[in-house]
Amino acid sequence: MITLGDCSCWFKDKKKVVKAMKHMTFSVKEGEVVGILGENGAGKTTLLRA
Structure with missing residues (x-):
């Protein structure tokens, strides 16, 4: 089994942080x-x- 749990990902775009x-x-x-x-x-x- 493969499990991904409570994963969050953000990245910075020029002037702001984007919640992907x-x-x-x-x-x-x-x-x-x-x-x-x-x-x-x-x-x-x-x-x-x-």
């Missing part, structure tokens, strides 16, 4: 297949890098 994710939690059980879908800028890559 706040308190995200999920798990993937053995044998499960997961796909991450979303529009451009939805946070897919940010989630994977967290």
Whole structure:
């Protein structure tokens, strides 16, 4: 099982701090297949890098 618990991610954009994710939690059980879908800028890559 893979578990991501209470993950938050911020980054600094020129003059301000941007909250990309706040308190995200999920798990993937053995044998499960997961796909991450979303529009451009939805946070897919940010989630994977967290």
